[in-house]
Amino acid sequence: MAEHVYKVVELVGSSRTSIEDAVQNALTKAGETIRNTRWLQVTETRGYIEEGRVAYWQVSIKLGFTIED
Numbered sequence: 001m002a003e004h005v006y007k008v009v010e011l012v013g014s015s016r017t018s019i020e021d022a023v024q025n026a027l028t029k030a031g032e033t034i035r036n037t038r039w040l041q042v043t044e045t046r047g048y049i050e051e052g053r054v055a056y057w058q059v060s061i062k063l064g065f066t067i068e069d
Contacts, residue, residue, distance in 0.1 A: 004038075004066045004067075005067045006038065006039075006064045006065065006067070008062050009062070009063050011026040011030055011063055012026065012058055012059065012060045013026025013027070013029070014058045015056060021057075022059040023059050023061060026059065026061055026063075027040070027061075027063070034063070036067075038066055039064045042060070043061060043062055044060035045060075046058040046060075
């Protein structure tokens with residue numbers, strides 16, 4: 001296995017549907033400008049409440065990607 005150097009960015013994705021969709025929304029948007037994504041770590045999960053119900057989910061992630069040579 002080759003040795004890699006990674007850079008890490010923090011992102012927050014949101015979704016009215018689910019926690020998983022919030023993560024995927026963050027990954028999809030990051031994929032528009034970040035190449036070589038390799039891993040993620042969920043660091044925080046929140047829900048925004050309206051009228052006693054969860055209106056949408058917010059998920060904070062750390063996203064790691066390899067730095068190109």
